[in-house]
Amino acid sequence: MKRRDFLKSTAVFVSGAALSLSALDILEPGEVLAANPELRWGFLVDTYKCVGCGFCVKACKLENEIPLEANVTRTWVERYIMTKDGQVLMDTPKGALNGFTTKLIDQNADGMKKVADEEIAQAFFVPKLCNHCTVPACVQVCPVGATYQTADGAVLVDRTWCIGCGYCIMGCPYGVRFFHPVEHVADKCTFCYHRISNGGNTACAQACPFGARRIGNLRDPRDPVARAVLHQRVGILRDEYGTKPNVYYIGLNEEVR
Amino acid sequence: MVHGEAWTIKDLFVLPNEYVYWSIQIVMYPYMTGLVAGAFVLSSLYHVFGVEKLKNIARFALVFSFALLPVAMMPLLLHLQQPFRGIHVLMTPHFTSAISAFGIVFMTYACIVAAEIWFVYRRFIVETLLRLEQKSSRSAGESILLLIYKLLSLGVRDIGAEALEADHKAVKLLAGVGIPVACFLHGYAGFIFGSVKANALWMTPLMPVIFICSAVVSGIALCIVSYYVFMEIRKWAARRGKNYLLPDAIAHGSAAVDYHHLRSVQDHEVKMTSKYLLIFMTLALTLEMLDMIFRGYTAVKSWDALRMVIYEHDFVKIFILQYGIGNLLPFIMLLIPGITVRRAAAASLLVLFGVLMMRWNVVIGGQAFSLTFAGYMHYHLPIIPHDMETFKEGLAGALTVIATPFVIFYFLNMILPAFMEENSPSH
Numbered sequence: 001m002k003r004r005d006f007l008k009s010t011a012v013f014v015s016g017a018a019l020s021l022s023a024l025d026i027l028e029p030g031e032v033l034a035a036n037p038e039l040r041w042g043f044l045v046d047t048y049k050c051v052g053c054g055f056c057v058k059a060c061k062l063e064n065e066i067p068l069e070a071n072v073t074r075t076w077v078e079r080y081i082m083t084k085d086g087q088v089l090m091d092t093p094k095g096a097l098n099g100f101t102t103k104l105i106d107q108n109a110d111g112m113k114k115v116a117d118e119e120i121a122q123a124f125f126v127p128k129l130c131n132h133c134t135v136p137a138c139v140q141v142c143p144v145g146a147t148y149q150t151a152d153g154a155v156l157v158d159r160t161w162c163i164g165c166g167y168c169i170m171g172c173p174y175g176v177r178f179f180h181p182v183e184h185v186a187d188k189c190t191f192c193y194h195r196i197s198n199g200g201n202t203a204c205a206q207a208c209p210f211g212a213r214r215i216g217n218l219r220d221p222r223d224p225v226a227r228a229v230l231h232q233r234v235g236i237l238r239d240e241y242g243t244k245p246n247v248y249y250i251g252l253n254e255e256v257r
Numbered sequence: 258m259v260h261g262e263a264w265t266i267k268d269l270f271v272l273p274n275e276y277v278y279w280s281i282q283i284v285m286y287p288y289m290t291g292l293v294a295g296a297f298v299l300s301s302l303y304h305v306f307g308v309e310k311l312k313n314i315a316r317f318a319l320v321f322s323f324a325l326l327p328v329a330m331m332p333l334l335l336h337l338q339q340p341f342r343g344i345h346v347l348m349t350p351h352f353t354s355a356i357s358a359f360g361i362v363f364m365t366y367a368c369i370v371a372a373e374i375w376f377v378y379r380r381f382i383v384e385t386l387l388r389l390e391q392k393s394s395r396s397a398g399e400s401i402l403l404l405i406y407k408l409l410s411l412g413v414r415d416i417g418a419e420a421l422e423a424d425h426k427a428v429k430l431l432a433g434v435g436i437p438v439a440c441f442l443h444g445y446a447g448f449i450f451g452s453v454k455a456n457a458l459w460m461t462p463l464m465p466v467i468f469i470c471s472a473v474v475s476g477i478a479l480c481i482v483s484y485y486v487f488m489e490i491r492k493w494a495a496r497r498g499k500n501y502l503l504p505d506a507i508a509h510g511s512a513a514v515d516y517h518h519l520r521s522v523q524d525h526e527v528k529m530t531s532k533y534l535l536i537f538m539t540l541a542l543t544l545e546m547l548d549m550i551f552r553g554y555t556a557v558k559s560w561d562a563l564r565m566v567i568y569e570h571d572f573v574k575i576f577i578l579q580y581g582i583g584n585l586l587p588f589i590m591l592l593i594p595g596i597t598v599r600r601a602a603a604a605s606l607l608v609l610f611g612v613l614m615m616r617w618n619v620v621i622g623g624q625a626f627s628l629t630f631a632g633y634m635h636y637h638l639p640i641i642p643h644d645m646e647t648f649k650e651g652l653a654g655a656l657t658v659i660a661t662p663f664v665i666f667y668f669l670n671m672i673l674p675a676f677m678e679e680n681s682p683s684h
């Protein structure tokens with residue numbers, strides 16, 4: 001056999017084999033279930049119910065093995081204080097891991113700020129977590145496809161494939177991503193995918209004593225979360241980025257960004 | 258300790274996960290890539306547009322651009338949290354990401370530069386190869402060189418007039434193709450930043466164009482400075498016979514180096530190149546100013562936070578260091594008539610500093626404010642490293658990146674003499 005003939009036959013065989021092998025797509029039952037068009041995970045945060053206790057933050061860190069004392073977190077709670085003269089002050093000490101234990105407002109390098117009770121016009125708490133966007137900026141910018149979107153709408157990170165470039169952290173308009181201090185890869189809230197895909201609840205929603213956080217299926221008209229999104233006045237964060245978030249908030253106002 | 262915590266100071270309301278994640282190495286990346294692209298564009302001015310006056314510096318710029326090439330990747334690898342997985346970018350590129358194109362664009366560009374150098378130096382390679390082969394007794398160094406040249410020649414030994422003419426055409430073609438590819442290489446580095454919609458300072462379609470212009474400026478400036486310095490060293494070494502500073506003389510005998518000749522060449526090349534530097538500087542400055550004015554004029558929601566960063570936190574870095582010392586001062590220095598080599602080199606050095614500050618102000622400045630627009634982050638470059646992270650992402654890491662191309666160039670110069678002059682009107 002001449003070398004030329006050998007190469008020719010090899011090329012023909014390889015292309016033929018590749019075509020037939022590609023037809024044999026092995027279906028994972030989990031994948032089929034996830035691709036179910038009747039399932040789309042969404043989240044509802046009721047800011048009227050949140051008291052800033054930080055139980056959700058602690059539960060999340062324990063569940064997902066984010067070091068408690070590390071200054072990064074998958075979910076956090078912000079405190080907003082509006083004064084009568086129009087000032088807006090916000091803080092989130094350690095992401096509210098231990099709740100808000102003082103009236104002083106943590107302004108980082110600017111120190112602790114005090115606002116007299118009678119100066120306050122209104123104050124409230126806003127829990128934040130990954131929005132699992134329909135058009136996720138992080139998935140778009142990941143250079144290796146380590147950050148991906150599941151068929152049922154969760155955005156996850158493959159820890160074995162992430163190169164740790166930080167582009168997704170830069171690309172996320174919500175600041176929910178960080179580098180895991182132990183794994184050294186990008187990390188974020190997963191909606192506790194390991195729990196919800198087995199019929200469970202997210203750690204934060206389970207830990208919330210007031211029902212301020214709920215996970216649900218946006219495609220199921222009987223689901224309480226879907227009903228709230230449908231029948232109540234809800235808002236999303238930063239819609240100007242076109243990311244189409246799936247975390248809905250009851251009781252948002254202009255200052256919350 | 259979380260990544261980023263070592264050098265970030267938060268002020269007012271900043272989200273818990275926000276840090277300056279892209280630090281000094283990401284400042285170095287566009288800076289080094291810009292130098293690569295700029296040096297190549299300078300060399301192409303001669304090859305493509307036939308600017309005869311730039312003949313000698315063009316050859317130097319081409320080899321120097323090749324020495325800078327590996328260094329464009331270095332900051333990225335030093336910055337990655339998982340450097341051993343860096344190869345994934347080439348193996349499983351996710352094409353919706355600007356970074357995924359890096360491998361392809363960079364490799365294409367590297368091949369073009371390598372091929373062009375090969376065609377430029379082919380005659381030299383073959384001639385040296387023949388010369389070394391004819392030697393009856395060879396030293397160990399010469400034997401190694403012979404092996405290298407044998408490999409480099411790729412078995413082609415034809416240096417007839419026709420073959421050289423073909424080389425010449427190939428060089429012209431490659432330099433011509435290389436210009437858009439070099440611009441693409443750096444324009445796309447600008448796109449990496451310009452397409453981040455979450456970052457108010459970065460997101461502008463002008464970013465790639467600004468990056469290309471500043472790249473050409475910095476590349477030309479670096480070529481002027483290093484050409485001046487290397488020629489000074491060569492003059493000094495030629496006078497005193499210090500051959501260890503003349504790698505090409507070590508490899509090929511010291512006959513090639515003559516003091517007076519070196520001086521006239523240096524004078525002529527540096528002065529000519531500085532004229533081109535002025536042209537590109539004007540363009541770069543215009544675009545940067547346009548971007549700034551446009552932001553202020555349109556004053557969208559993010560402008561309050563940006564204004565705070567631009568006019569207060571980073572005022573000295575932007576207006577004094579970048580525009581004043583790095584742009585205006587060298588601009589005036591280059592415009593004053595009766596330019597001397599020294600003045601041109603000093604001005605170019607300031608320009609290099611100015612472009613570095615521009616990269617700094619874009620990369621670090623873009624992370625100086627919180628996503629909430631209600632807080633700020635201050636970056637403190639780690640000077641003394643106390644672990645691997647503060648070494649890689651600190652002053653030491655940056656200096657390593659800056660020093661590497663010069664080390665590569667020294668050894669590259671032994672094999673491909675960048676200061677070689679040919680009397681024939683070829684490349």
